[in-house]
Amino acid sequence: MTQITNEEIIVLSEAIDEMDYYQILKVSPDATLNEIKEAYYRETRICHPDNFINLTDPEIKNRIMKVSKLITEAYIVLRDFEKRKRYDTQLKNRDAGGGIRFVEDDSKTEEKDDINSPQAKKLYNQALGEILQNRIQDAIKNLKLALVFEPKSQTIKKKLEEIQSKKI
Amino acid sequence: MKEPVIGIDLGTSYSCVATVIDGMPTVIPNEWGERIHASVVSFLENDRIIVGNEAKKRIIVNPENTVYSAKRLIGRYFFSEEVKKARAMCSYQIVEGPNSSVRILINGRQYSIPEISALVLREMKTIAENYLNTKVSKAVITVPAFFNDNQRQATKDAGKIAGLDVLRIINEPTAAALAYGFGKGISQKVAVYDLGGGTFDVSILDIGNDMFEVLSTAGDTYLGGDDMDIKIMEYLVDLIKRQFNFDPMQDKHILQRLRDYSEKAKIGFSDKDRVEISIKNLFTGADNKPRDFYTVITSDQFREMVTPILQRTFKVCDEALQSGKLTIGDIQGIILVGGPTRLPIVREYARYYFQKEPLYGINPDEVVAIGAAIQGDSLVDETKKSTFLLDVTPLTLRIATVGGFTDPIIPRNSPLPIERKRKFTTSRDNQDRVRIRVLQGESNKADECELLGEFEFSGFKIAPRGEVTIEVSFDINTDGIVNVSARDVETGVEQSTTIYLNAGLSAEEVEMSQDLSQEIVIERDRSNLPDIKE
Numbered sequence: 001m002t003q004i005t006n007e008e009i010i011v012l013s014e015a016i017d018e019m020d021y022y023q024i025l026k027v028s029p030d031a032t033l034n035e036i037k038e039a040y041y042r043e044t045r046i047c048h049p050d051n052f053i054n055l056t057d058p059e060i061k062n063r064i065m066k067v068s069k070l071i072t073e074a075y076i077v078l079r080d081f082e083k084r085k086r087y088d089t090q091l092k093n094r095d096a097g098g099g100i101r102f103v104e105d106d107s108k109t110e111e112k113d114d115i116n117s118p119q120a121k122k123l124y125n126q127a128l129g130e131i132l133q134n135r136i137q138d139a140i141k142n143l144k145l146a147l148v149f150e151p152k153s154q155t156i157k158k159k160l161e162e163i164q165s166k167k168i
Numbered sequence: 169m170k171e172p173v174i175g176i177d178l179g180t181s182y183s184c185v186a187t188v189i190d191g192m193p194t195v196i197p198n199e200w201g202e203r204i205h206a207s208v209v210s211f212l213e214n215d216r217i218i219v220g221n222e223a224k225k226r227i228i229v230n231p232e233n234t235v236y237s238a239k240r241l242i243g244r245y246f247f248s249e250e251v252k253k254a255r256a257m258c259s260y261q262i263v264e265g266p267n268s269s270v271r272i273l274i275n276g277r278q279y280s281i282p283e284i285s286a287l288v289l290r291e292m293k294t295i296a297e298n299y300l301n302t303k304v305s306k307a308v309i310t311v312p313a314f315f316n317d318n319q320r321q322a323t324k325d326a327g328k329i330a331g332l333d334v335l336r337i338i339n340e341p342t343a344a345a346l347a348y349g350f351g352k353g354i355s356q357k358v359a360v361y362d363l364g365g366g367t368f369d370v371s372i373l374d375i376g377n378d379m380f381e382v383l384s385t386a387g388d389t390y391l392g393g394d395d396m397d398i399k400i401m402e403y404l405v406d407l408i409k410r411q412f413n414f415d416p417m418q419d420k421h422i423l424q425r426l427r428d429y430s431e432k433a434k435i436g437f438s439d440k441d442r443v444e445i446s447i448k449n450l451f452t453g454a455d456n457k458p459r460d461f462y463t464v465i466t467s468d469q470f471r472e473m474v475t476p477i478l479q480r481t482f483k484v485c486d487e488a489l490q491s492g493k494l495t496i497g498d499i500q501g502i503i504l505v506g507g508p509t510r511l512p513i514v515r516e517y518a519r520y521y522f523q524k525e526p527l528y529g530i531n532p533d534e535v536v537a538i539g540a541a542i543q544g545d546s547l548v549d550e551t552k553k554s555t556f557l558l559d560v561t562p563l564t565l566r567i568a569t570v571g572g573f574t575d576p577i578i579p580r581n582s583p584l585p586i587e588r589k590r591k592f593t594t595s596r597d598n599q600d601r602v603r604i605r606v607l608q609g610e611s612n613k614a615d616e617c618e619l620l621g622e623f624e625f626s627g628f629k630i631a632p633r634g635e636v637t638i639e640v641s642f643d644i645n646t647d648g649i650v651n652v653s654a655r656d657v658e659t660g661v662e663q664s665t666t667i668y669l670n671a672g673l674s675a676e677e678v679e680m681s682q683d684l685s686q687e688i689v690i691e692r693d694r695s696n697l698p699d700i701k702e
Contacts, residue, residue, distance in 0.1 A: 041381075044379070044558065045378070053547050069585045075583060076582060076583060076586075129498065
């Protein structure tokens, strides 16, 4: 088991405020989904609150919780295609006031789509899953198939353009 | 020798306790060799009680003083639908306590639900202590994945009242996956189909070497094996009405007997094609003569009765898959948990839905307790941290807004631990306090969600409206327990928080219950018990 000392926890919990999600997970900005997941596991092995169950010092406990929550937050944003894209834009505009923490777009939490056909919906959802698993070719195939059932859907078209334009 | 940690599956109908002995996860039997124990508490005279299978026998003979299915009531407000349903069904008295809480009235004394659950937990603790011949104080307790914050908090309180140091509250499906000891080979996606007595949930896990990552979870807190019993009971009631021109619904005692026979019939279908139901002296007719009842239920009839219930479970499975952006083809393993999954019809439907043979290796009644024991052992073992549970929050955390609506703060299936912040400004001049109602649920309407509590923040500077901004942190820890705090953005000063409405017990109440609970003696000598006359 990888050990972390109290001193290291204090240093990390201070420094983490200045780190972006890539730095928190110790991955490069072009990391693949698999790399992000591995990094999340790796960092969790060190900082999971369960490792500190016998710890009595509330201050150290709070610091470890803070780090642990930020590791989870980094994972939530970077594993999600949409969120990561918006976060990357946000990071690029850092000088213009964009922070290093992802800002949830509250108006978009309940996503609406324009897919009515159940077949198209099923294929679309399947494609979303495949994007998450980096099976881009399968996703493209299913999105195209979904368009057969729902030819006018902007949601499907947009998603298709998105993944075709981005090389993953 | 290091102090043992016990894993407790605190079920709606049955509970089970396990521990790891010399590296081997072991279910701990009681003195009579019983490995699972009815989650039933029966009150005798003079602060004496019985817990477990012996207590279950008394639901019929001592209905007002025998408490069962307390898990359905834990962490609920008195005005909730669940409590209303329970009040109509249960033979013991459910009354309203302070702050809209639920209390059970026995022999003129009121008990909170955590106090009742604590008695079941204390019995589990005692069983372990007798078997291991040593004091036990540390435990991991499981809850349905779908439990909200109130229910988790109340379960933790029950542990404390029982004199246990609850190391972790973990989710039943995650525990089940742990028990099957995945993660030793390649990583794979596993669905845990958990059909218990009172609740159903399904979780999809991605299991790597030492990581048990929950991808999504979905459930129904009012769907379980009990619904099968009720279906059979309704069938019997109908039959009796037609055969005798007598309505058993009018008599809670008779109804409870029918319920018992229904449960036995259901269990019978685990290995039989037809089940006979023969009840002596069901009721006394107008001529003062006792009436006996006899019928046979075939597996085809049983199938017809339970199919709608099982269909509902697979709708929940659809939901979990969709939420995890997965399809059935992604699932490489299926674990069945809960007594009802022993029924061939459940296995058949599960096989058909997942298109794969489910895993049966471990007794579905014991698998959760075993997983909890493994996790407990891993938590206290400093030398090897073998497994990590990466769980998600099953319900969206929300705040109430104007007009009875809500705003989502933390979406369901978010990995834990997690924190989200929200800024609030004052809306009136010289406003000195801000109140926030926090809820959990999937509806944007407040009354369709479960209310967690109402928080009031005060102590910030008095200023014209809009000039004071406070930042509220919503925090969910790895046990799934919610914490809300606030600070003044300008000064950074932490605001004092008052909780106005809360379903749970305060720290003082828990402490008081702890003391009171000590006065109750669990009767363990069965020869000493009053006879049951049926």
